[in-house]
Amino acid sequence: MAVTQLVGAKIHRREDPRLITGHGHYVDDFLRTGMVYAAFVRSPYPHARVRKIEVTDAAKAPGVVAVYTARDFKSVITGATHPATPSFVAEKKHVPERRPIAETEVRFQGEPVAVVLAESGAQAVDAVGLVDVDYEPLEAVTDIEKAIKPGSPAVHEGAPDNICWDLAYAGDDVTAAAFAEADVVVKERIHQQRLAPTSMEPRGVLAEYDPYDKKLQIWMSSQGPHFIRLFISGALGLPESNVRVVSPDVGGGFGSKISPYPEDYLVAAAAKLSGRPVKWIETRTESIQNTTHGRGEIFDIEVAAKKDGTLLGLKVTQWLDCGAYTATFSAFQPCACLMAGGAYKWKGISARTVGIFTHRVPTDPYRGAGRPEATHLAERAVDLVAREIGMDPVDIRRKNFIQPQDFPYTQNFGLVVDSGDYDKSLDKALELAGYKELRQQQADLRKQGRYLGIGLSTWIEICGFGPSAATAPATGGIALVESAQVRVLPTGSVIVYTGSHSHGQGHDTTQAQIVADTLGVPYDSIEIRHGDTAEGPAFGYGTYGSRTLAVGGLAIHMACRRVIEKGRKLAAHLLEAAEDDVSYEQGKFMVKGSPDKAKAFGEVAFASYGAGLPDGMDQGLEATAYFDPPNFVWPFGAHICVVEVDPETGSVDLQKYVAVDDCGTVINPLIVEGQLHGGITQSIAQALFEEVVYDPESGQLKTGTMIDYAVPTANEIPDLVLGSTVTPSPSNELGVKGIGEAGTIAASAAVINAICDALSPLGIKHIDMPASPDRLWRQINQARATAGNGQKGVKA
């Protein structure tokens, strides 16, 4: 094998020249001859009966080409739409049928009821205002606690109790012994607010239908174009081979561009109905209103522990707001239950997940999808116990960590944690943060009446989705493996097609690094291609769940190895040597012991397309591989956050953020750091700023613009101090894990633990997210009032 040269190197991204000069190709940059623009008429009500839709005036408006309602689409969208995977919830109580456009009843604000096509985008929007929809507003329920109360309006007839699923992974019998021997039991209710993924590029679809060849081409901003081809071809009754989906440069996704959306079906169908190419680009308000939200959960937890800090048992109930329908991957989020134990050993964990319908846009994976919630509750649980028994948060963690010699470690739900060294990353983080000094500083400041807090998050996660043995039952038979095809051209340059698809992660660079090392060919002679279903292997599984490297990268590695194997056979033939005597190193096939007898990779490639091949060998040098990993991969790390809270205003000054993370072997440290920066920032944003808010009375979205939905600016985020440890994964040949979601999985707990630590002198034990100034100010005042009334509330 080639000696590693590029893996681990800080190589600058090859994607960047086009992006920094304004020459990227995002979906809105594409034009087609005869193209029209779509705009959607959307329900302003969270729940209403649609009595009548009058389109006459809109249809006559300048530039309008067509106005379509649900009835018009019936002849085109003939198949099922919006598949819902069973995912981690094996048994669903009720999965309602979902159509992309409402006909008689709308179930969330923003649900489409009509589509306008016009010659210009502005004309389409003008005409939307002329579509007259007669709604009969119905009682809506936009709160999961209310939704499960008897007498609440039912979102679907088939689920009168609004329960989408209710599943116990493990009952209380599993934790009975642990709770029986406990010295302390702490309970908490932890909210995970709804979040808007908010990729900077909103969603967008451009579709063109050729009625003569019966071919549909779609350009769209997607994390998984092959799945979109699968779903849309089925819905439109077209052979999958007649549909091509191209996902060009994608301006971020964070999980929100995996599932098929109503607009994906409707724009494609409108192109077929109208005979014109149709483009639709989501506005930001449409995005916050209609792109699936993340989180949206309440967790009730109970923790049993001994006085010495030994963790014993954990009971978790997840109440998950599914929204108005079961989104394609919404049932992935119960993985929060399976990961609730975090980095610790427990005698027993009982867990129940309840999915609940509300009249809101569906929830679906958002960066981390279940694992940020797991970390948040595990890390809060540990801190709550530490606080109860007066133990340092560092000590309680160390006491309960799964130890290096325990790996592979089968955790409470049977998942096998492949590797880890949790003390090591914690040690490093404590050193980088100056933990002892910080505690001293905290003590000094407290004497001055100031509130400094230090919060830890010793997170772990499961990623690299996934081994088919584990994912097939969870996805209704879909194996989330990954494909790759390596084609060596006659002159030795290489084109690699991968089923994963970058939406900002720099795959073109890191995957070329892997190929360069595995094949031993120059980095610049390697082209990485993805995002076009007309190219490469028959199916690609896409990019999400921090899987691209640990699954897709290994598929590429595997295909490269197959190319080398064929090259070795051919080289042996050309060198007149036995195949076993030919080795491959640094781009050369060599006869062992006779280094002068060698053929360069390019020579063998050229020969492979010519005559005189060994008997039985056909021409060409290319290989396809589908990699099915033997296990998930398990990154981990330790984050430390330092805040000072101003008790008079409730504002949080985030003073320091230290993160030591371990994602196994690193391909490109530059990119790993970038992923962590972004991931941590999104998680800090959840902890402090962001929340999708609906008016509780009217069910109206109150945070429909970037003025109200508080994505942080550069002003709100401190410099992040990063460190790393490297514990290669034993689950794959490259030793790699995932890092795309790690920061988001880790950080919210560190921030909230820091705020709780800061406010502990006031007796405050728990803070919900976002820990906005008004929330903190109220909580601080309440705590002071309680203390002032002479009640228990102030703790040392």
Add this chain to the structure above:
Amino acid sequence: MKRKVSLTVNGTRREDEVEPRLLLVHYLRDVAGLTGTHIGCDTSQCGACTVLIGDKAVKSCTMFAVQAQDADVQTIEGLAKGDQLHPLQQAFWDEHGLQCGFCTPGFIMAGVYLLSQNPNPTDDEIRKGLEGNLCRCTGYVNIVKAVRTAAKTMGGQTKQPQATAATAGGD
């Protein structure tokens, strides 16, 4: 209905008939065919559409194309001199100041303006100077670093590359 507008875009004089309500950003993208200027929101929060008008950074969604009459507009496409990247473009590349790249043109244009006003900014000044632009991928860490690096490369150069008179009635 349509009105004539004449302006200079990246050094080239243009004359077009446009609807009065056409925003400058749509003019640049749909009429001038310069798609490097992006649209990330509807309310002038995200800054993805930032361009230079004369010596000022302007969010091109905050003005109509007709308001750019006689203006000298520079977009991301006009920043490099042939193959020679602007120091800020180079710094964004070197420091991994971008991931998905969608917000990047706006950040670079805002950064060019920032450095023209303050050739040696502190980190706080950089963060403050870029608060009109949103990025969802980088956590801003490497964007701040890139501006710092560019400031060094440019050696405290006080004039911005495009030194033209401000004529537009931006916001």
